[in-house]
Amino acid sequence: MCGVVGTVGQTPVNQLIYDALLLLQHRGQDAAGIVTQDGRKFFMHKAKGMVRDVFRTRNMRALPGSIGLGQVRYPTAGSVSSEEEAQPFYVNAPFGIVMVHNGNLTNVRQLRRELFDTDHRHTNTESDSEVLLNVLAHEIARASSGAPLQDEDVFQAVREVHRRVKGSYAVVALISGFGLLAFRDPFGIRPLCMGRADDGAFMVASESVALEGTMFHLERDVAPGEAVIVRTDGSLRAAQCAEHGTLHPCMFEYVYLARPDSVMDGISVYQARLNMGETLAKRVVSTVPPNQIDAIIPVPESSRPSAMQLAQRLGIPYREGFVKNRYVGRTFIMPGQATRKKSVRQKLNAIASEFKGRRVLLVDDSIVRGTTSKEIVQMARDAGAAKVYLASAAPPVRHPNVYGIDMPTREELVAHGRTVEEIRQWIGVDALIYQDLEAMKQTVGAINAQIDGFEASCFDGKYVTGDISDESVAALNTGRDRGDGEEGDEDTSRLSLPNAQEG
Ligand SMILES: O=P(O)(O)OC[C@H]1O[C@H](OP(=O)(O)OP(=O)(O)O)[C@H](O)[C@@H]1O
Ligand SMILES: NC(=O)CC[C@H](N)C(=O)O
Numbered sequence: 001m002c003g004v005v006g007t008v009g010q011t012p013v014n015q016l017i018y019d020a021l022l023l024l025q026h027r028g029q030d031a032a033g034i035v036t037q038d039g040r041k042f043f044m045h046k047a048k049g050m051v052r053d054v055f056r057t058r059n060m061r062a063l064p065g066s067i068g069l070g071q072v073r074y075p076t077a078g079s080v081s082s083e084e085e086a087q088p089f090y091v092n093a094p095f096g097i098v099m100v101h102n103g104n105l106t107n108v109r110q111l112r113r114e115l116f117d118t119d120h121r122h123t124n125t126e127s128d129s130e131v132l133l134n135v136l137a138h139e140i141a142r143a144s145s146g147a148p149l150q151d152e153d154v155f156q157a158v159r160e161v162h163r164r165v166k167g168s169y170a171v172v173a174l175i176s177g178f179g180l181l182a183f184r185d186p187f188g189i190r191p192l193c194m195g196r197a198d199d200g201a202f203m204v205a206s207e208s209v210a211l212e213g214t215m216f217h218l219e220r221d222v223a224p225g226e227a228v229i230v231r232t233d234g235s236l237r238a239a240q241c242a243e244h245g246t247l248h249p250c251m252f253e254y255v256y257l258a259r260p261d262s263v264m265d266g267i268s269v270y271q272a273r274l275n276m277g278e279t280l281a282k283r284v285v286s287t288v289p290p291n292q293i294d295a296i297i298p299v300p301e302s303s304r305p306s307a308m309q310l311a312q313r314l315g316i317p318y319r320e321g322f323v324k325n326r327y328v329g330r331t332f333i334m335p336g337q338a339t340r341k342k343s344v345r346q347k348l349n350a351i352a353s354e355f356k357g358r359r360v361l362l363v364d365d366s367i368v369r370g371t372t373s374k375e376i377v378q379m380a381r382d383a384g385a386a387k388v389y390l391a392s393a394a395p396p397v398r399h400p401n402v403y404g405i406d407m408p409t410r411e412e413l414v415a416h417g418r419t420v421e422e423i424r425q426w427i428g429v430d431a432l433i434y435q436d437l438e439a440m441k442q443t444v445g446a447i448n449a450q451i452d453g454f455e456a457s458c459f460d461g462k463y464v465t466g467d468i469s470d471e472s473v474a475a476l477n478t479g480r481d482r483g484d485g486e487e488g489d490e491d492t493s494r495l496s497l498p499n500a501q502e503g
């Protein structure tokens with residue numbers, strides 16, 4: 001996941017995009033970028049770092065115009081260290097196009113070959129987003145064939161993109177002298193929503209919180225496969241460009257990625273997390289009798305709604321036992337295992353009095369590499385807890401994600417090749433309770449009946465695009481630099497129990 005935003009109609013637009021990116025910062029902490037357009041000219045500033053660090057006053061002053069887009073990056077392709085792979089990306093032909101992308105392409109090798117062999121286009125980085133932009137640019141050139149660009153040409157180009165490109169993509173682009181284009185992959189894996197302000201200005205963004213926080217009103221989500229064009233005068237045209245669009249949003253957005261105050265594809269993220277707490281309660285009861293739990297303690301930040309609902313359902317006191325250092329970012333989306341591990345201790349600190357002599361149930365939204373769980377369980381023990389139980393509001397994460405979440409190899413997942421009992425031992429906890437996969441799908445899906453299903457491959461190993469094999473997963477990882485090279489780096493697989501088995 002990354003955060004993307006595009007907007008048309010307010011002058012100047014630079015501060016608005018900056019504000020929207022700040023509201024999307026939780027989706028990407030590695031790099032940030034903005035492009036604005038004034039007349040026919042694009043103005044761009046992008047760099048590695050958080051939004052606050054990337055944009056200084058002088059950079060903001062150099063972003064004029066009333067149309068623009070921006071991105072916060074969480075790398076899932078190419079390299080974490082490359083400044084060049086920060087977005088937006090730019091091509092000068094046809095017309096001049098800039099683009100931002102949230103998602104991950106799964107046939108990027110084939111596309112790279114086609115771009116070189118038959119489309120005769122050059123890509124200069126390892127980023128899949130640059131490949132996507134070049135496919136789009138090539139198809140716009142083909143569809144417009146020299147004549148002034150029409151809406152229908154752009155829709156035709158998006159149709160061709162859907163035909164050629166596999167994987168997940170929520171995209172916002174600016175076409176010079178034309179306007180803004182936004183589109184979403186035919187499964188709607190990554191989110192994208194849009195709305196207007198009272199003055200008629202338009203905004204499209206990854207999450208509704210970016211609209212609400214900048215005084216825009218959420219109107220609707222971009223439909224799977226749909227393309228939306230907003231011209232510089234604010235007029236809007238939309239068309240379905242996929243042969244068969246179905247709505248399969250990513251389940252992990254509701255578990256962890258999105259902010260709880262966002263509504264995505266008609267599902268309030270907060271409500272989804274409450275519901276997960278409700279179904280988790282059933283699992284807890286069948287493992288640890290509630291009268292043997294003195295307190296339920298969330299692992300800040302994302303697990304709070306689920307933990308709260310769980311506590312309410314079981315009638316057990318909900319207590320805050322960990323304080324989060326608000327100046328440390330989200331650990332899961334940091335590059336490199338060594339950094340993630342160190343950051344958990346910097347980020348969370350136990351309040352000893354909440355643990356001393358108590359039997360506590362810690363609740364997290366998910367256990368992925370186990371980095372957080374292992375640390376916080378130890379912290380609870382060090383603080384004097386009599387018993388430490390752990391519950392996860394999501395089921396075990398056992399499969400790689402290829403759609404824009406950086407968990408590309410099985411080996412790094414603590415639940416891969418281990419039974420729940422083996423994971424319990426590895427974490428060092430007295431009882432371990434996981435969410436039930438079907439119950440989770442059912443309880444989140446019940447919030448919006450329009451959902452066709454969820455992209456939940458990291459839990460169930462089923463990939464909605466259907467083109468994922470072990471070989472293609474391996475191919476996606478070749479040549480990737482994930483920032484794992486730091487000293488002291490530790491892979492959970494190397495700390496594994498001997499002869500761990502799939503459970
Ligand atoms: O098993 P792991 O590999 O440690 O990953 C899972 C943990 O990482 C996330 O927290 P994070 O610190 O990123 O952000 P949060 O403050 O939003 O919970 C998530 O909420 C879990 O706590
Ligand atoms: N998480 C994302 O959406 C990443 C976008 C793109 N694949 C990149 O690595 O830059």
Ligand SMILES: [Mg+2]
Pocket residue numbers: 299300301302303364365372
């Ligand atoms: Mg967390």
